[in-house]
Amino acid sequence: MTVRPIYVLAALLLVSLLPLVGDNYVLRLGTMFAMYAVLAQSWNIIGGYAGYPSFATAAFFGLGAYAGAILQGNGLPMPLAWLAAGIVAGLFAALMGAAILHLKGHYFAIASLVLAEVLLEVTTSWTSLTGGGMGLNLPVIRMSVDAQAQLFFWAMLGLAVLAFLMSWYVSASRIGFALRCIRQNEDASSMVGVNTTFYKVVAFVLSALFVGSAGALYASWVFYIEPPDVYSVLTSVKPIVMVMLGGAGTVAGPVIGAAAFLVMEEVVWRNFLSIHSAVLGLLIVALIFFLPNGVLGFIRKRKRTGADHGKETAA
């Protein structure tokens, strides 16, 4: 037994009560948590279920941020711009996935890493559309600061819940079954009738859709984006750490991991301001070293040795 998905859904909904108890600082943390949860759950589809080490999250995030910002700048209402940004990222993932998903292991990792770098260069050079290195300002929203904090909090949390439902559906569906086969033995998968190329592209698209929307939401939230900010390599690395922390290939793992990572990041940031990256890095190395299968894997192992091979169902 591990954490049932329904509990995670309940926890996510509980988080939505934050505005009743907290100030804007707490809301900012809540919004960050929701964004991390979107990124981690999305990466989990391609990285956790399918086992493809993707570093493309930053590419989807940045592309979504710029797509949303440009569309909003051209007068598209904010929610529609968020939706469109997700679709743009998804289409991009479908095209690129078809091109690079035949690569495996390190080769795929490097190819996916390059996506963000290429987009960064394109965005920086295409000054007429993106503002280039000077960045891009988004239309001002006529709302109080408090109302804005709540709006973006709820929007991001809504996106996290959608990503959660998607991940839950995938885990229980044919897609999830196909992806687990692919992760465990890709050659044998195609021999038992799995159209591996198709399912891998589906996984890549699913890992991009919500990230693209999250990027656009982030852009609206911070009002100003520039290429190095939204295409940052850290945006690709953090979700991987979160999923590893929580438990890869599970429904609940990425959400747990996102929360754990946020807490760690915040605590380290407060206490070790000048050397926070180094401390965070050491913590991550230690955690992955001691919890190779994440928190969920650890719980499962404890239960297993405790209950003497009791029956278990995957989360």
Place this chain on the structure above:
Amino acid sequence: MSILTLKGVSQQFGGLRAVDDVDLSVEPGEIVGLIGPNGAGKTTLVNLVTGVYKPTSGSIEFDGRRIDGLKPYQISRLGVARTYQVVQPFPEMTVLENVMAPATFAAGAKSVAEARDEAMSAIEFLGLAPQKDVLAAELTLAGRKRLELAKSLAMKPKVLLLDEVNAGLNPAEIDVALEMIRAIAARGVTIILIEHLMKVVMNLCSRIVVLHHGAKIAEGLPLEITRDERVIKAYLGNRYAEANPGEKANG
């Protein structure tokens, strides 16, 4: 009409001709043995039929339809199943889940319940029912070989290619495996058996095809094949064949 027909099939890997102009036709319900020394091209031939490689030249027809150039998943859905020389389970799944995969994707089960039923009947047929909830990685080698058979059966194949399914088993386990292969054939599945163990080939096959350096050097009934001079040369060398003229004379 033949269920599987290979015409002039060749496969070139750089300077190596792994399969050289092979003609082969298999009738429905047959058990054909495919033998040959190591490196003769047997596994390459299986990989050609199952779509892992596209033949450099020649054509492969299955059930009246050309299949060379199709992808492995497409060929498996048409009804060509295989087992691997080195077993290929999904290690972190249970036996039942392993067998549900082909039932779901190759045989096209409409629902999880249907896939489970199909998988269970294949598992029971092979006597794996007591281990259905065991992780594939925890099975013994004999168990994993049996799992391979269960997986291929769940695909509802018309043709089954068994690539050294008995390698590494002890004599007692081989006898059990022989019975299983017979039982599978009795269900009307055409079987192509790649095998090193002559006991198995002699026992099961109605016809034997011998490959050497990628080319077909002999084809015929089991007893004819054991006396064929070219076959003896391929396996045991020229000197042995010359030192045993009695066998040569019989050839």
